[in-house]
Amino acid sequence: MKSGKLRRAVEILLVEDNPADVRLTVEAFKEGTVRHKLSVARDGVEALDILFRRGIHNQAVRPDIILLDLNLPRKDGREVLQTIKADQALRRIPVVVLTTSSAEEDILRSYDLHVNCYITKPVDMERFIEVVRAIENFWFNIVQLPVS
Amino acid sequence: MNLSSTSKDSIFKSLLQAAPDGVMVCDSRGAITIASDQCEALFGYPLTELVGQPIELLVPDALKAKHIGLRQRYQEMPRRRPMGVGLDLHARRKDGSQVPVEISLSGCVVDGEACVIAVVRDVSDRRRLESDLTRLIEELKRSNAELEQFAYIASHDLQEPLRVVSGYTQLLKRRYVAQLDAEANEYIDYAVDGVKRMQTLIHDLLAFARLSTHGRGFQPTDLNFLLRQVLANLAAQVDEAGATMTVGELPNLRVDASQVVQVFQNLLSNALKFRRPAVPLVIKLTANRDGDYWRFTVSDNGIGIDPQYSGRIFEVFQRLHSRDQYPGNGIGLAICKKVVERHHGRIWFESTLGEGTSFHFTLPINLDEP
Numbered sequence: 001m002k003s004g005k006l007r008r009a010v011e012i013l014l015v016e017d018n019p020a021d022v023r024l025t026v027e028a029f030k031e032g033t034v035r036h037k038l039s040v041a042r043d044g045v046e047a048l049d050i051l052f053r054r055g056i057h058n059q060a061v062r063p064d065i066i067l068l069d070l071n072l073p074r075k076d077g078r079e080v081l082q083t084i085k086a087d088q089a090l091r092r093i094p095v096v097v098l099t100t101s102s103a104e105e106d107i108l109r110s111y112d113l114h115v116n117c118y119i120t121k122p123v124d125m126e127r128f129i130e131v132v133r134a135i136e137n138f139w140f141n142i143v144q145l146p147v148s
Numbered sequence: 149m150n151l152s153s154t155s156k157d158s159i160f161k162s163l164l165q166a167a168p169d170g171v172m173v174c175d176s177r178g179a180i181t182i183a184s185d186q187c188e189a190l191f192g193y194p195l196t197e198l199v200g201q202p203i204e205l206l207v208p209d210a211l212k213a214k215h216i217g218l219r220q221r222y223q224e225m226p227r228r229r230p231m232g233v234g235l236d237l238h239a240r241r242k243d244g245s246q247v248p249v250e251i252s253l254s255g256c257v258v259d260g261e262a263c264v265i266a267v268v269r270d271v272s273d274r275r276r277l278e279s280d281l282t283r284l285i286e287e288l289k290r291s292n293a294e295l296e297q298f299a300y301i302a303s304h305d306l307q308e309p310l311r312v313v314s315g316y317t318q319l320l321k322r323r324y325v326a327q328l329d330a331e332a333n334e335y336i337d338y339a340v341d342g343v344k345r346m347q348t349l350i351h352d353l354l355a356f357a358r359l360s361t362h363g364r365g366f367q368p369t370d371l372n373f374l375l376r377q378v379l380a381n382l383a384a385q386v387d388e389a390g391a392t393m394t395v396g397e398l399p400n401l402r403v404d405a406s407q408v409v410q411v412f413q414n415l416l417s418n419a420l421k422f423r424r425p426a427v428p429l430v431i432k433l434t435a436n437r438d439g440d441y442w443r444f445t446v447s448d449n450g451i452g453i454d455p456q457y458s459g460r461i462f463e464v465f466q467r468l469h470s471r472d473q474y475p476g477n478g479i480g481l482a483i484c485k486k487v488v489e490r491h492h493g494r495i496w497f498e499s500t501l502g503e504g505t506s507f508h509f510t511l512p513i514n515l516d517e518p
Contacts, residue, residue: 020312027319071304100311101304104362123311123347124340125318 010036010140013063015047015080016098017072024125025067025098028132034140039063044075048083051090063093065139068115070099070106078109085114092146094139170268174203176261178219190249190270192242203266208240223262226255239268248275296361302354307347314343349465352479356464359407359486366491366515369405371398375433378412385420391429398435399442402515407487412446414480415507419448421474422505440513441493447506453499462495484509491515 012029016022022040029038039060041047047068050060066084070077077097084090094116099106102120110118119135122128139145151159164171170187172180183198191198191206198205207215229252238246252267317339325333375398379386386393393416416431423429432447453461453468460466462485467478488495488509499505 018308018312020316021308024312024315024319099304100307101300103300103304105300106304121311123307123314123343125315125322128315 010034010065011061011063012036012038012065012067013041013047013050014038014067015041015044015072015077016067016069017042021069024128025132028125028129029136031129032133032136034136036136037061043073044077044080046074047072047080048075051084064145066093066095067098067135068095070097070101070110078113081110081113081115094143094145096135096139167267168269170270172198172203172266172268173256173258174219174264174266175258176223176263178203178216180205181263187268190241190247190268191239197242206239208238208246219264222253223255223264226253226262226264228255229253248272292361295357299354299357299361302350302357306350310343310347310350314340314347317343349477352477353464356479356483356486359483359490363490364404364406366402366404368400369403369408370400371403371408371435374398374405374409375412378409378416381413382416382420385417389420389423389429391420391423391431394430394432396432396434398444399437399513401442401511401513403491403511404487407490408511411484411487411509414484415446415509418480418507419446419450419505421476422450423448424451424502437513438510441510442513443508443510445506445508447504449504452501452503452505453497454501455499458497461497 014022014025016025026038029036039050041050046057047066049055050057051062051066053060068077068080072080077099081095081097084093084095091114097110097115097118098121099119100121107118119131122131164182164184165186167184167186170190171182171184172187173182175181180198180201180203183195185195187193187198188195193205203219204212204215237249237251239249241247248271250269250271254265256263256265317336321328321333321336321340328336375395379393379395412433416433419431420429427449430449432445434445434447436443436445457466457468461468462481464482465478466482467476484507485495488511491511492515493510493512495507495509497505497507
């Protein structure tokens, strides 16, 4: 199979520093239907270490999708996005910016850096669960993902 | 009128003393031969101490040597030189202090001798105003930058903790609803409701702040087209209120369409909201040319506004009714006022409590860039 829908569990990399937010996203994915494995990077540096399999992350699995917050410690989401999209191999991984920011400058900047889509996290939990379902459905049921 | 030379002389003297600027005549060696009364106040010297002295007496020490050269060159080839706009000149006063001046020069010949007439104007008031203005502009720029920063914080950092609070309270309800009693669920609903309200407040405040920082330019706009958009947005509310809407012909004006649309939207949506339950709602929108402005009026036959609140209703988050009666955050009219004022117009209202309200606002026919 050169490309197509995945038979194995979907690998999701969530880049998010706030543990309370991480847990909410984890819980929202639990309510979904797609079999997945979710790893978490707590800042931009750790995210890039995982993606480039550096240091303690030398056994890291390449994710099928990256959910990226923008305001992160050490290296922020914009820099992470720029690095991913500048890399020949990593640029194929869909990156979904998932952030509380609805600032126009953040949205424009992210698309300028070739983000695959930009989502403002709804405050309402029911809505957030719907959004996570929509992410699952779109990226794992509808979209043809590249298979490395 | 034929004037005798004595009359001419007296008119010349009166003219000299009446001039608001200091006027001096220097001879070919640069000595002051005539100085008007104003020179006393300007330079702090009695006239008797000026006449006969070289003009360099009034030049700051640093420029004295250079000035002699400049003066000699001027006298070889005198030409009219108007007040030096942009020339940052200073005169030295008797007490050693310096006063910012503008100087105009012209040559004249007296008894065969080439002389120079210098008119000296004290511009310290203007310089002070200019520097005050520069400082004010700097302050304004800084406060705008701070506002921008605040707007970003509001759109991102303040939302995050709110999301956590509402997310977990809702999750609690979602996962534990069977284990919680009715009262616990009610508490959760209140907590979630509070968070949502906080979120709309932040959102509204942000929208308000961005009116000045994210304003677009003024473009020629067909306001009839704008209004059709607003009416489409409000179609459901118009239906629900069973309102009769009458809309007059609107002009084409140079405006920031994204902002003026909010004025129409807020005024019409208020008219729809604050209606009297027993009276069929009638809303009229008219536009009339009034000198250099167009005046727009939105009238309704709704509940009216108590005149005692007239000062407050255009302020941010001011509400005259409880949320149960009429929903909203009290940002709409504050937005209207800010938009209208950004367009150099005015907004006000007339109302009779229990009978209806008319909101008026003006927009200028010729609007330069903001």
